Amino acid sequence: MSDNNNKKGTVDMSHTSKDYSEKRNFIRMQVTTASQVHFQGQSYTAKCLDLSSTGALIESQQGFELNSKIVLFIQSGGGETSTLQAQATILRICRLSKDLYQYGASIDQYL
Numbered sequence: 024m025s026d027n028n029n030k031k032g033t034v035d036m037s038h039t040s041k042d043y044s045e046k047r048n049f050i051r052m053q054v055t056t057a058s059q060v061h062f063q064g065q066s067y068t069a070k071c072l073d074l075s076s077t078g079a080l081i082e083s084q085q086g087f088e089l090n091s092k093i094v095l096f097i098q099s100g101g102g103e104t105s106t107l108q109a110q111a112t113i114l115r116i117c118r119l120s121k122d123l124y125q126y127g128a129s130i131d132q133y134l
Contacts, residue, residue, distance in 0.1 A: 059096040071097045081126045108134040
């Protein structure tokens, strides 16, 4: 493609990748995997949407309060990798619809 066809200008990817720095300390991995949230003796179905070594984005139909202490069980893709288990704290809540929420959770400790 010529520079004239690119309305936003040319981007030198080698230069961009060297200058780019992730704002977070740990890269997030995009995942969509079955999960469970354990809270106050109850287990709730959830879906993990992304994951880093210090946090996760979880989607659930169950409503939780900000700063709730939960235990996450995030399924692996199968094979010999075991389920990730971690104590976490809900730091952010986004209500997507009447009965669907997204939670930003900080992983406090791996179990």
